[in-house]
Amino acid sequence: MVFWLGSAEFDREKKHRLDGKLVAITGASCGIGLSTAILCAQRGASLLLLCRNLSKMSNAAEQIREKAPSTQILEFQLDLADTKTVSNAIKDIKMREIKIDILVLNAGLYFYEPTECLYNINSIQVVNHYSHFYLLHELLENLKGSEDDPARVVALSSMAHNGANADGAFWKTYSSPEELATELGTGIKKIGMKAYCESKLANILHMREMAKRYPEIKFMSVHPGVVNSEFGQKIAQGESFKGTWLGWFMNSWLVHKFFSTMIKSSDQGAQTSMYCICAPEAESWHYYKECATAEVKIKGSKNINEAQEELWQLSMKFIDENCKN
């Protein structure tokens, strides 16, 4: 099958425990994030959920408690499309002096939502990279580990980074949404996928740069595989396909059933994240796929180190301009 490339399983016997550790996860309301939360709870971790939708978050917490009844769960609202909510979550976490052992930057927006601007930047970059960058930047002092067992940060990237142009046109701030539309185009079909690919490259470069600057913490990025999460449904229900025969087709029970047998379940999709969260041998700076290191491939005229440096500067600028609230 086209999508089915097998699935590595990490530590089936659950020998690697997370007792006494706090794992914070963005986008834990469904899909790979929720599976990761459950798998961490089953290894004894406490959880800090960071989700945009309060009722989905409390539903997720219920599902976690069903699978791991004694789990301590903290819930914080955070919408990565709105830096004020990110600031509020950061303030709350700092005020309560919460020590985080592992932070999973999992939440992600696909190309199904309107590719409009937030803060005069393509919205997919803001949600998938810039707001995560801000969150991590501010929570660094809450990430506590030891020399033997460092704190870890795991970012959900994608093999889709292969399609990105490292010149980073989508990472830039434009003077107005109109200028962005003129330079990059509009609409999900024209620029949605390109924007998504660039955001997923940003996730990898972010972790590599952090690894370079903060060697006392482990920073890793992950491709989870092609996973049967809410991703497909959200594409089918999104603006491009809503009300069309293709949307209906993609949403139909039969098609759903058929594709779900060809791609990974969310639990399978969470395995490489679990490897990076638990495995002592998982190394900082690397990009992982199927619980093993994988190659990062980029396109465009910039080399990877130049692109990484440029993204860092743009990300610091994003904080200066949009997160001082």
Ligand SMILES: NC(=O)c1ccc[n+]([C@@H]2O[C@H](COP(=O)([O-])OP(=O)(O)OC[C@H]3O[C@@H](n4cnc5c(N)ncnc54)[C@H](OP(=O)(O)O)[C@@H]3O)[C@@H](O)[C@H]2O)c1
């Ligand atoms: N599924 C795949 O095949 C695949 C492949 C490669 C990489 N990935 C990556 O894996 C990660 C998880 O994706 P998934 O497949 O589990 O997708 P999913 O089921 O759609 O879950 C995405 C999560 O991100 C949250 N989210 C979206 N926009 C947000 C925002 N503005 N603020 C806060 N949270 C937001 C969603 O919240 P709501 O519940 O409120 O929507 C949800 O919890 C993503 O980063 C994705 O890029 C997935």
